Amino acid sequence: AQSVTQPDIHITVSEGAxxxxxxNYSYGATPYLFWYVQSPGQGLQLLLKYFSGxxxxxxxxxxxxxxxxSQSSFNLRKPSxxxxxAAEYFCAVGAKTGRxxxxxxxxxxxxxxx
Amino acid sequence: NAGVTQTPKFRVLKTGQSMTLLCAQDMNHEYMxxxxxxxxxxxxxxxxxxxxxxxxxxxxxxxxxxxxxxKQNFLLGLESAAPSQTSVYFCxxxxxxxxxDTQYFGPGTRLTVL
Numbered sequence: 001a002q003s004v005t006q007p008d009i010h011i012t013v014s015e016g017a018x019x020x021x022x023x024n025y026s027y028g029a030t031p032y033l034f035w036y037v038q039s040p041g042q043g044l045q046l047l048l049k050y051f052s053g054x055x056x057x058x059x060x061x062x063x064x065x066x067x068x069x070s071q072s073s074f075n076l077r078k079p080s081x082x083x084x085x086a087a088e089y090f091c092a093v094g095a096k097t098g099r100x101x102x103x104x105x106x107x108x109x110x111x112x113x114x
Numbered sequence: 115n116a117g118v119t120q121t122p123k124f125r126v127l128k129t130g131q132s133m134t135l136l137c138a139q140d141m142n143h144e145y146m147x148x149x150x151x152x153x154x155x156x157x158x159x160x161x162x163x164x165x166x167x168x169x170x171x172x173x174x175x176x177x178x179x180x181x182x183x184x185k186q187n188f189l190l191g192l193e194s195a196a197p198s199q200t201s202v203y204f205c206x207x208x209x210x211x212x213x214x215d216t217q218y219f220g221p222g223t224r225l226t227v228l
Contacts, residue, residue: 009154032214043118043204043219044157051214090156100164100211101147101172104156 002027002093004105012111013081021076021108023065023091032094033074034102035065039087047089050074061085086112116140120205120220127195127227135190135223137205145208146188147217148172148180150201157204163188164211195227 003026013019025031032051036044048059055067065076074091088109092102121136137146144165149157149172159172161180169180177199179191188207192199202224206217 004156041221043221044206044217045219046216049216094211094214100145100214101159101162102217104149104158106154106156 002031002095002103004091004093004103006089006091006105006108008108009106010109010111012113014113015083016080019076019078019081019085019110021089021091021110023074023076023105024072025074025091025093026072027093027095030069033065033067034092034094035059035063035074035076036090036092036104037061037087038090038107044090047076081110081112083112083114086110118205118207118218118220120203120223122223123221124224125226127192127225129196129227131195132191132193133195133225134192135203135205135225137188137190137207137220139186139188139205139207139218141207141209141218142185143207143209143218144185145211145215146182147206147208148178148188148190149204149206150174150199151204151222152201160190160203195225197227199225200227201225 005024034049035047038044050057091105118139147162148160163182166185205220208215208217
């Protein structure tokens with residue numbers, strides 16, 4: 001069965017600083033990978049997804065993520081963080097077989113300091 | 115389009131009471147999902163549906179039942195609520211299978227079982 005690990009429970013960065021959120025997955029084949037964001041009191045919104053092809057994926061709100069097969073990672077990055085980016089971020093993996101649903105990581109809460 | 119809506123937004127139950135959570139989507143999506151979100155555990159799949167009249171178990175189905183009598187609605191029932199079911203419940207839908215397609219989430223229902 002697939003699994004997702006987000007090693008950082010909570011990260012604090014200063015506004016304007018760069019950001020990298022880590023995500024490691026476990027899956028026997030090339031997975032479908034997703035990053036979702038959850039603002040306080042809201043549902044989740046898709047930031048970006050990787051299915052195949054170019055390993056650097058661009059998403060909404062200036063985010064990007066890079067798929068590294070050798071490291072089983074799909075880290076999320078943003079060059080300059082804005083205060084409005086404060087939220088919880090979830091990495092997820094899709095199995096493509098069996099239960100056609102996502103397995104989510106436990107999330108990373110991002111705090112942005114002025 | 116309203117997207118995905120959930121009713122109610124908040125609910126407090128006593129142990130042993132029953133209730134039904136309603137999810138509605140107006141995007142003509144085939145796939146619908148119920149998740150629960152608990153601190154430090156990300157989102158866990160309770161039940162899902164791949165089309166009208168079909169339902170299937172997810173990771174944590176015990177204590178819950180679901181029905182998809184109409185394509186646009188997905189109901190989650192708790193027959194005899196327990197304190198362990200205190201959680202935030204999210205419904206999601208997708209046009210294609212959720213492991214390959216964008217899932218659209220509702221705003222959530224916060225349930226407390228005393």
